[in-house]
Amino acid sequence: MTRILITNDDSYVSPGLYLLREAVEGLGEVMVFSTEYPRSVVGHTITFSRPLRIYEVEVGGSKVFVTDGTPVDVVHLARDVLGFEPNIVLSGVNVGDNLTLQHIFYSGTVAAAIEAALIGIPSVAFSACIQSFSDFEDERLRSVVKRIARALARAIIDNGLPPGVDVLNVNIPPMDRFSNCVRITRAARLRWLSTYIERRDPRNRPYYWLSFKAVEPEPGSDTYAVDVEGCISVTPLSIDLNVGKVPHRELEAVVSRYVEGFEVKRLWL
Amino acid sequence: MTRILITNDDSYVSPGLYLLREAVEGLGEVMVFSTEYPRSVVGHTITFSRPLRIYEVEVGGSKVFVTDGTPVDVVHLARDVLGFEPNIVLSGVNVGDNLTLQHIFYSGTVAAAIEAALIGIPSVAFSACIQSFSDFEDERLRSVVKRIARALARAIIDNGLPPGVDVLNVNIPPMDRFSNCVRITRAARLRWLSTYIERRDPRNRPYYWLSFKAVEPEPGSDTYAVDVEGCISVTPLSIDLNVGKVPHRELEAVVSRYVEGFEVKRLWL
Numbered sequence: 001m002t003r004i005l006i007t008n009d010d011s012y013v014s015p016g017l018y019l020l021r022e023a024v025e026g027l028g029e030v031m032v033f034s035t036e037y038p039r040s041v042v043g044h045t046i047t048f049s050r051p052l053r054i055y056e057v058e059v060g061g062s063k064v065f066v067t068d069g070t071p072v073d074v075v076h077l078a079r080d081v082l083g084f085e086p087n088i089v090l091s092g093v094n095v096g097d098n099l100t101l102q103h104i105f106y107s108g109t110v111a112a113a114i115e116a117a118l119i120g121i122p123s124v125a126f127s128a129c130i131q132s133f134s135d136f137e138d139e140r141l142r143s144v145v146k147r148i149a150r151a152l153a154r155a156i157i158d159n160g161l162p163p164g165v166d167v168l169n170v171n172i173p174p175m176d177r178f179s180n181c182v183r184i185t186r187a188a189r190l191r192w193l194s195t196y197i198e199r200r201d202p203r204n205r206p207y208y209w210l211s212f213k214a215v216e217p218e219p220g221s222d223t224y225a226v227d228v229e230g231c232i233s234v235t236p237l238s239i240d241l242n243v244g245k246v247p248h249r250e251l252e253a254v255v256s257r258y259v260e261g262f263e264v265k266r267l268w269l
Numbered sequence: 270m271t272r273i274l275i276t277n278d279d280s281y282v283s284p285g286l287y288l289l290r291e292a293v294e295g296l297g298e299v300m301v302f303s304t305e306y307p308r309s310v311v312g313h314t315i316t317f318s319r320p321l322r323i324y325e326v327e328v329g330g331s332k333v334f335v336t337d338g339t340p341v342d343v344v345h346l347a348r349d350v351l352g353f354e355p356n357i358v359l360s361g362v363n364v365g366d367n368l369t370l371q372h373i374f375y376s377g378t379v380a381a382a383i384e385a386a387l388i389g390i391p392s393v394a395f396s397a398c399i400q401s402f403s404d405f406e407d408e409r410l411r412s413v414v415k416r417i418a419r420a421l422a423r424a425i426i427d428n429g430l431p432p433g434v435d436v437l438n439v440n441i442p443p444m445d446r447f448s449n450c451v452r453i454t455r456a457a458r459l460r461w462l463s464t465y466i467e468r469r470d471p472r473n474r475p476y477y478w479l480s481f482k483a484v485e486p487e488p489g490s491d492t493y494a495v496d497v498e499g500c501i502s503v504t505p506l507s508i509d510l511n512v513g514k515v516p517h518r519e520l521e522a523v524v525s526r527y528v529e530g531f532e533v534k535r536l537w538l
Contacts (some may be wrong), residue, residue: 044313044374051468051476069287073479076463081477101510102387105313111374116373151527162519164512182528184521184535186511190387194345199320207320208350210342220536232531236520241370242455243404243433247505250431252453255503258420259451262501266453267489 002028002157005116007074007085007096011017011038012059012066013138016093020126021062023073023149024090027157033065033074044111045070054081062098069120071112071198075119089116093127093145095133097171099222099233100191102216110169116241122156125151128172129226148172148182148232165236173233181231181253188221271297271426273354274385276343278377280307281328281335285362289395290331290409292418293359296426300353302334302343311361313340313380323350340381344388357425358385361395362414364402366440367490368502369460379438381467386435386508391425393418397441398495399400409444417441417451417501432507441497442502450500457490 004027006020012034039045047195052069054077066102067077071091074177076083094109113123126149128141135141152168161168169187171179192212201207215222226232245268252266273296275289283301290301305405308314323346336346340360347353363378373379382392397410404410417467421437430437438456441447461481470476486492493512494502514537521535 019384020336046375046479047441048479052465053474053476076479077477080463080465081467101508104510105380105387105508106315106381116372118374119462147530148402151529152525155523155527159523162516162523167515168520172332180531182524182531184517184533185526186517186537186538189509193388194349196321196346196349198335198350202346205322207322208346209320210315210317218405225536233319234524236512236516238373238512239510240458241373241506241508241510243431243507246391247431248453248455251434251437251503251505254424254428254431255420255445255451255453259417260420260425262449262451264451264453267454267494268453 002088003084004028004030004153005078005084005089006030006032007089008070008092008114009035009039009071009112011035012057014095015133016095018060019093019136019142019145020090020149023146024153027153031065031078033078034125035074036066036068036069039070039108044072044114046072071108072115074153075112075115086121089113089123089125090149090153091122091123092099095130095227096127097129098125098169098204099126099171100188101227102189102191104169104187104237113167113241122161124168124170126150129174133197135176137207138175142265144175144178145172146244147243153261163261164238165238166239169235169237171222171226171233177230179230181229183225183229183231183233185222185225185233185235186220186239187235188223190215271357272353272355273299273422274353274358275299275301276303276358276381277361278304278308278338279364281305281326281333283364283377284402285364287329287416288362288405288411288414289359292415293422296422300334300347300459303348304340304343305335305337306375308339313341313383315341321346321404340377344381344384355390357422358382358390358392359395359418359422360392361497363396365396365397366386366398368440368495368496369392369457371458371460373438373506375454382436383508391430393421393437393439395439398408398443407444412445413444414441427470433507435508436506438504438506440491440495440502442499444497448499448520450498452494452500454491454494454502454504455485455489456504456506457492459484460492513536516527
């Protein structure tokens, strides 16, 4: 029996979680397990310096597990404490896109998917270009998410992911610009450049608030597919940050020239 | 003039920060900028939902900048608020290793280096197999860290990083097992598997504390170099999580078979 773990980083209150549950109905045994509070932009946080709790609540007539930890914690708690060994992990649907490597590194939604991949479980992160939970009431969005999520879950259950692919990062465009298309894309590097707004507090001391200068979408990238073409973007990702043999050789040569007194050698020949 | 930004995730109180400052003395203009409190294992957290403060303090006779944000925030605050555009970012020296992809994704020390890489700045993350700040008093450790950090900073200032390499992840073995060697390595996937200790609180309710089952070091990997060979491990990393053309083609074929009603196309031909 296929076991599907559904989680997110917007907390168990998010309708996005239950939209994924609807999407995969009948495809296997489903566990919905999320966080007590929103843990957006926690990146890849794991909790080891304090203990965690697990609560059971009922949402829409079904059992949901909740923790005071992070999305990454959920992946481990589900397996080790609740004994639910998923064959596939679906994370989302996130409120707000997770386009570009930049957002992929920041996102708690993607972090849960990467954590699953680290322990060998294929996973998909879903994010939508929406602003709030109430946007999940849009019937067209619901139908589009259900169609793509069910199709990708079925594809992975039947075939696994292609060799070298660990995670699919899926972004859904705004429905008023959606052109009934899916694009297999590469993640662009940057979504924005930082800029800070400086203001003064009531005691006249400065504080700084992160603001954003948008980066133009590169043709062929995930941002281009979503922002310009109005398509669903599906980006295959590898979590292997290692580089090839050539840079290893080059690095050995350079480091050897600069380090004194230590023997320098590459292990990958 | 070369500008070197030094940061970490153990806060401005960590002697590891000042050890890196000593290591690069005379190589350029140096800014030390860290966090108010330890932000270990915050992963790639960026702060946008609240404003940030910047304080100036003096440590060891030199100016240090401090923020109530995260290591990732530091990289942006230094450039955008303080006008310090680094040519190289050094992060660490962390108390505790950051070996394997698993720790690389969790680590705040590495996250600062990855953030620098995202905006095109070469960076190095340094971590030592030590347990506490007082371990930085060991004269041999100080000398080894200074030698490798200065060599790598000089190598990057003179040559940049090899094409395809964005970050160097450096781990220093325990000094009682150090064999005067440096190994250019690949990051292993896992450092440990999770297991939770279940206990009961005073009200007899369960709580779960993350514990670890160590994974055997793979020959040739970063863990092997440090744990088995007693060498400094230097791992070149790419932050580009994108995969090659073949998986894009395969994914297009599979997704086309499962998605109904939407046109499916890969953008990378």
